[in-house]
Amino acid sequence: MKTDAEEPRRTLGLRPAFWGGREGSEASQKHSLNLRRLWKTTVLIMTVVSLAPLVVMTAVDYRVTQKSVESELVLRTSRIVSNTKRAVEFSLLERMAALDFIVQDNRFQMLTDCARLEAILDHLRLTFGGFVDLGVIDSTGRQLCYVGPYDLSGFDYSDQEWFRNVRDQGMHISDVFPGFRRVPHLVIAARHEIPGGGFYVLRTSLEAEFFNTLLSDLELSGNGDVFIVNSEGTLQTSSRMHGGVLDTIDLRVPEYSDSTRVFETPTRDGRAVLIGYAYIPETPFILMIVKQKAVLMEPWRDTRRKLIGFLALSLSAIMVVILAVTTYLVNEIHWADLRRVATLHQVEYTNKMISLGRLGAGVAHEINNPLAIINEKAGLIKDLFSYTDRYADDPKLLGIVDTILKSVKRCSEVTRRLLNFARDTDSETSPVDLAATVTEVLGFMGKEAEYRSIEVVVDIDKNLPKLETNCGRLQQILLNLINNAFAAVDDGGRIEISIRPSNADSITIQVEDNGCGMSEHELTRVFEPFYTTKRSRGGTGLGLSITYSLAQELGGSIDVESKPGEGTRFRVTLPLAWQRKKGTFDEGSAGR
Amino acid sequence: MKVLLVDDEEELVTALAERLSFRGIDADWSTSGNEALKLARAHTYDVAVLDIKMPNISGIDLKKRLEKMRPDMKYIFLTGHGSEEDFRAGSAEASQYLVKPLDIEVLIETMREVVEP
Numbered sequence: 001m002k003t004d005a006e007e008p009r010r011t012l013g014l015r016p017a018f019w020g021g022r023e024g025s026e027a028s029q030k031h032s033l034n035l036r037r038l039w040k041t042t043v044l045i046m047t048v049v050s051l052a053p054l055v056v057m058t059a060v061d062y063r064v065t066q067k068s069v070e071s072e073l074v075l076r077t078s079r080i081v082s083n084t085k086r087a088v089e090f091s092l093l094e095r096m097a098a099l100d101f102i103v104q105d106n107r108f109q110m111l112t113d114c115a116r117l118e119a120i121l122d123h124l125r126l127t128f129g130g131f132v133d134l135g136v137i138d139s140t141g142r143q144l145c146y147v148g149p150y151d152l153s154g155f156d157y158s159d160q161e162w163f164r165n166v167r168d169q170g171m172h173i174s175d176v177f178p179g180f181r182r183v184p185h186l187v188i189a190a191r192h193e194i195p196g197g198g199f200y201v202l203r204t205s206l207e208a209e210f211f212n213t214l215l216s217d218l219e220l221s222g223n224g225d226v227f228i229v230n231s232e233g234t235l236q237t238s239s240r241m242h243g244g245v246l247d248t249i250d251l252r253v254p255e256y257s258d259s260t261r262v263f264e265t266p267t268r269d270g271r272a273v274l275i276g277y278a279y280i281p282e283t284p285f286i287l288m289i290v291k292q293k294a295v296l297m298e299p300w301r302d303t304r305r306k307l308i309g310f311l312a313l314s315l316s317a318i319m320v321v322i323l324a325v326t327t328y329l330v331n332e333i334h335w336a337d338l339r340r341v342a343t344l345h346q347v348e349y350t351n352k353m354i355s356l357g358r359l360g361a362g363v364a365h366e367i368n369n370p371l372a373i374i375n376e377k378a379g380l381i382k383d384l385f386s387y388t389d390r391y392a393d394d395p396k397l398l399g400i401v402d403t404i405l406k407s408v409k410r411c412s413e414v415t416r417r418l419l420n421f422a423r424d425t426d427s428e429t430s431p432v433d434l435a436a437t438v439t440e441v442l443g444f445m446g447k448e449a450e451y452r453s454i455e456v457v458v459d460i461d462k463n464l465p466k467l468e469t470n471c472g473r474l475q476q477i478l479l480n481l482i483n484n485a486f487a488a489v490d491d492g493g494r495i496e497i498s499i500r501p502s503n504a505d506s507i508t509i510q511v512e513d514n515g516c517g518m519s520e521h522e523l524t525r526v527f528e529p530f531y532t533t534k535r536s537r538g539g540t541g542l543g544l545s546i547t548y549s550l551a552q553e554l555g556g557s558i559d560v561e562s563k564p565g566e567g568t569r570f571r572v573t574l575p576l577a578w579q580r581k582k583g584t585f586d587e588g589s590a591g592r
Numbered sequence: 593m594k595v596l597l598v599d600d601e602e603e604l605v606t607a608l609a610e611r612l613s614f615r616g617i618d619a620d621w622s623t624s625g626n627e628a629l630k631l632a633r634a635h636t637y638d639v640a641v642l643d644i645k646m647p648n649i650s651g652i653d654l655k656k657r658l659e660k661m662r663p664d665m666k667y668i669f670l671t672g673h674g675s676e677e678d679f680r681a682g683s684a685e686a687s688q689y690l691v692k693p694l695d696i697e698v699l700i701e702t703m704r705e706v707v708e709p
Contacts, residue, residue, distance in 0.1 A: 364672075365672050368672035368691070368692045369601060369604075369672045369692065371692070371693045372601070372604055372672065372692035372693040372694065373601060373603045373604050373607070374693075375692075375693035375694065376603075376607035376608050376611065376693075376696075377603070377607050379607070379611050379696055380607045380610055380611050383610070383611050383614045386614075387614040388614075408693055409695075411693075412692075412693045416691060
């Protein structure tokens with residue numbers, strides 16, 4: 001696996017990386033942001049700010065449109081009712097005017113002449129139609145003359161209500177009633193004064209059919225029904241859905257009003273209907289138009305469906321965008337934060353190393369001077385034995401002196417290593433003796449290899465070109481990799497360190513172990529800061545991430561291969577000549 | 593070969609001088625810069641072995657003053673401190689630079705190299 005990206009690997013998936021957090025880890029302690037809350041707050045604010053106006057506007061538009069559609073319906077219904085009312089009223093007036101004309105045209109005596117009356121009825125039938133009969137009744141209620149299908153001459157109407165009505169009020173229009181022939185008809189009667197005192201009544205029957213003719217021509221939307229009822233709710237005309245003539249309608253009779261009115265009401269079966277009505281003046285008739293609300297609102301429902309569909313679509317689109325953008329941004333913050341913490345850590349780590357180096361150097365210096373004296377004194381003792389005869393040649397004493405000298409040598413090796421380490425923590429480049437460096441780093445591991453009987457094989461190409469790089473960084477890289485290898489192998493394992501030229505201007509350092517290895521998942525995260533499988537054993541998860549950036553700083557690269565149970569192989573490729581890039585992070589200056 | 597040893601640790605220089613004399617090298621020693629200047633004025637030395645860190649006059653300064661007096665003399669620096677500054681100064685100023693504690697054989701070899709390149 002080769003990691004080219006400088007940043008840690010990102011995992012793809014629905015759950016963003018920041019969501020999980022790293023509870024209790026060092027990283028989370030340094031995070032100043034609660035990213036999950038940030039995400040929630042951002043999503044909430046953005047959702048409210050962008051969705052609320054949209055929803056409100058849609059709701060307002062919805063109501064406004066609905067209102068305007070409804071008022072349009074009311075207006076249209078009201079207009080039709082008014083027009084129809086006028087037509088009905090007019091046709092009644094027309095017939096009454098006709099009767100009036102007859103009265104003006106004929107004196108009372110002429111009207112009591114039945115032949116004359118018959119002629120008039122014929123004329124009326126020819127011109128207006130709908131007239132059934134015609135009768136003249138005197139002031140006592142007796143029918144003086146009658147022309148029509150029945151034999152009603154001499155009939156006494158004095159005790160009938162309509163007669164009293166017409167006598168008192170001058171005019172009467174009756175409800176529709178079946179009459180003798182079972183043909184629905186209505187009666188119009190008018191009182192006329194006889195010059196010189198007294199009055200008579202002209203009475204005529206009209207077939208109710210002429211109402212139907214008037215109304216049947218109307219074209220009504222919304223399964224509309226138009227009909228006329230009287231104040232008892234008895235149908236005066238046939239209706240499409242509310243029964244035939246003289247049936248009682250299944251609706252409440254609307255209250256009196258002298259103007260046209262439209263209202264909405266539910267029917268008995270629960271459907272909403274729009275009812276327009278008008279009382280026809282001076283008659284018992286009420287004109288009613290009933291429309292099905294559901295049918296009327298159908299076009300509106302279509303609009304509404306589109307409106308709501310558009311709203312739903314917009315909401316989902318906005319939500320998707322908000323979620324995606326917020327998740328993306330918060331994730332970016334998460335990674336930036338992680339990088340920041342890692343950098344901080346690296347600076348701390350470097351400072352620690354520098355301090356350690358200085359401390360080591362100080363200790364080494366303090367120890368070196370007395371050590372030098374011990375060295376010279378012991379050397380002198382040995383010389384005294386070797387160069388003079390003053391002291392007996394005592395092999396035991398000589399052995400002791402040799403032991404002292406050997407110990408001094410071992411101590412001085414340690415102090416020398418400490419001093420070297422301190423000297424090399426800056427950014428100077430120098431020619432590096434790779435073999436010596438590897439030996440020195442292995443020296444840091446002390447006797448661990450021996451104790452755990454780990455076989456360490458160092459294989460360095462004899463014909464390596466000269467490497468010029470930063471010794472301190474190289475040491476750290478090797479130290480980290482070798483440290484890792486020691487941690488990975490079991491007792492009795494094997495670690496192989498090999499260094500070979502990889503091409504004309506770079507070398508490859510390979511550290512291979514036959515330890516526990518890593519899974520596919522661990523491999524993808526191995527260079528990620530704070531990723532560790534050794535948390536319980538004090539791992540910080542920074543070793544390899546620092547190694548990674550050290551390799552980068554030296555202008556090289558690092559890659560890793562591993563199989564669980566078989567082992568791991570790290571390979572660092574370094575350029576032979578390290579050109580320090582300007583502007584790169586200078587760890588050496590960080591602590592100074 | 594005549595050698596001048598300068599180090600503020602008397603125990604070190606005396607032992608070193610004696611050990612060198614066993615090996616046929618004539619070594620004078622002093623524990624301060626002033627004493628060393630006096631010795632150098634009185635005698636001629638092939639090589640001076642100077643400790644870098646000494647009270648009053650440091651090894652580096654001492655070398656500068658000795659150079660004026662004895663331009664032909666060669667120098668070897670000693671230090672117990674492996675600091676970067678010491679290393680730079682030492683490698684720049686002297687032909688050789690050795691870290692204490694010394695291996696006497698290495699010291700002799702180095703002196704030979706310096707005197708007869």
